[in-house]
Amino acid sequence: MIKITIKNTLILTVMSTSLVMVTAQAAPKTEVADLSLEELMDVKIYSAAKKEQAMADTAAAAFVISQEDIRRSGATNIPDALRMAPGVQVAQINAHAWAISIRGFNDRFSNKLLVMIDGRTVYSPLFSGTYWSAQDAVLEDIDRIEVIRGPGGTVWGANAVNGVINIRTKHSKKTQGGLVSAQGGNYQDGGSVRYGGDLGKDGTYRVYAKGKHNADYLNRNGQNAHDQWNTGQGGFRADYNLTGNDELSFSGDILEMQGDETIGLTNAIDSDMSRRNANAVAKLTHKNEGGEWYLQSFYSTEERRGYFINQLIDTFDMEFQHNLKAGERNAVTWGLDYRVVADKLTDFNGVSFSPASRATQLFSAFLQDQFSITDDLRLTVGSKIEHNDYSGFEYQPSARLLWKLNENHSTWISVSRAVRTPARSFHDIRVGLYSLPARPPFLPNAQVGAIVGSTGFKSEEVTAFEWGYRGQMSQNLSVDVATFYNIYNNLLSTYPSIVRSTGLTQNLSVFANGTEAESYGAELYANWKVTDSWRLQPGYTWLTVDTRAKSNIDTIKNEGSSPQNQYSIRSQLSLPHNIEFDTSVYYVDNINNTAVKVANYTRLDLRLGWRPLKALELSVAGQNLLDDRHPEFVATDLVASQIPRSVYGKAVVTW
């Protein structure tokens, strides 16, 4: 077996395709302007330029994954769709666990990333990480996924240390009519149903249901990894236009999931896991000439049952944000947020929380001003002030400068500070590692080993320096470059503590803030419209992270691991007879440190789509096609599975 390397694939592909392109005949082109109104109204449009244009105005490293990108990638879930965004590391651990991070520190519970669905935060307040298997939607109803690399704490608040991922579903006005999608394959089966209609003269709604089943993967010994899972989900969204300027939106989802996982702290143990999630969101938006404000409130509840703990977590959040023009040159944004999180944790198998039930509150306010120094030079400064029950007041300021060199080129720099406020675990957890009975005279005391949280655990901090450039090189080629240098302080560490009492010695590792780190890197990507029907998107991510203990009693806790180099190239090709052929190649460097050792791998995803009728789309897709299976990551608490080659067929009917 010769493993095909990324380099070979790329060279071959580019060579062969460009050869063919040179010899291809110029096809006769129908002018859009010749179409009648009726025909025009039936034309399906895409708006790649729109996102690029909006992006060109942002003094931050931002990327948008569009609905078209999601559809053509063949992704069957949100984590796979995120592979498309440069600077994001997506590594699958087992059939239903992923490690996803931006700019380093990747881990199953990557805790420096803020993840939201329609503005509702979905990361777990227990670990600050995200359970990705519970974040899903009818993929066709996602409008876009916005990915911001770098700190976003000034506006978004805690946890937006290394980036923000915001999954935005479509307005219900855009999902009118029915949709049925069904998918079957060697690992994944599933289907979705959605229907959207009118609510009187001024409102629209949609309702949906989705179900899926993932089969067991194999572990590294080729045995059943016991990680199959099933999930069922349903929900709605309704938007009601109160006046020309005010809109009221409601949405809600429920999700139920059950599956298996293999726990592996010391021995591999098969275990069941299940979860139930529900959320309800209400949002009032007001737009007028002077600006825009919204008031959003959400309630979410999640119950997760697993080997170590059963979690029941309720979150209530209320948020207000106002954008307004202040004179000719200033655009002010300010906002307020209040959140309360209440949990009830039931412990098993050596992991415990003290107290077992806790309610915490968070208050925050931010103010940001975008000042146009000249028409081409724009300065954005602001700060968030936040109070949480674990670490008290936190401030997260930033300053960003955007310079539009001309219509087609812009460059920006920024300096910002963000914090990752302590999650409940770092204060209150106890993870039992071992327990030995006393054996006098050699071992007079019973011995217990554990990792324990600390009420003195503070926020982790980052100061980030960023520079970026965007250019529209020609009508068909745009490029984007972003670089950064981040200085981290007070990252997670442990220090040893021995507590002796009568007959018992406890050997504890206590959570502390004894790690410092520096990271630097760059993300490059291009969007090249080679011909009207062929788009190529190459990307490269380079990253270096250096961590060190602040003193010799501190032990660096595994803060996660990310590869140094990631390359990708995606191709979207539209063929005659409504056929699409789409290719994605991803190369991910090896990870080799004390905590994580994973070999480099190349992943090839292909999709062949055909739309024989306007209302019907058929596709066949293969993922991870280059080998039978390989590992993408490891986790501390789970036995990692190997990610297999998977193939599926899909049909989508709309009316």
Add this chain to the structure above:
Amino acid sequence: MTLRSGLALVVLWALAAGSASADDKDIHEDEVKAAFVYNFAKFVEWPSGKINESINLCILGESPLGFSALKAIDGRTAQDKQLVTKLLNKSTDLKGCHIVFVAASERNKMAQLLKIAHQQHVLTVSDMGGFAQAGGAIELVEADEKMRFEINLLAAKEAGLVISSRLLSLSLAVYDENNRPKQ
């Protein structure tokens, strides 16, 4: 995967690419918007004497209608007149314009702009959300990956324009005396 099957894939791709043509793709929204604007020029009646040798389409603000999209409609004929496109620089001087396409960047100047446009019998078109409800004549609306439009008949009347029934019948929403936009 072996090198050979990798090659086979590439060849497959290359074959597929070889037969690619341009007319089976989704069309960029800018081209579609421009084509809509061209169609509007065919189905709107200006007060007599307003139009001389050409129908002038003015683009105001940081226009989303890209250069190539405009080129595709520039010089075409509507109502036996040539359609001439013209880019306005941040000015609100609409002299000589018959249609003005208002980019979303001009949202803050809209009230003033609409007033001037209506006084000068200019058809106002925009793709910014809420344009028709806010007093613009025609708003391009994206719905389910397709382009549609809404008409504010009160605004058209104010500008002294007559919009053909064909346009009205295809409109996603028509605001008139019986269905006033909520302000």
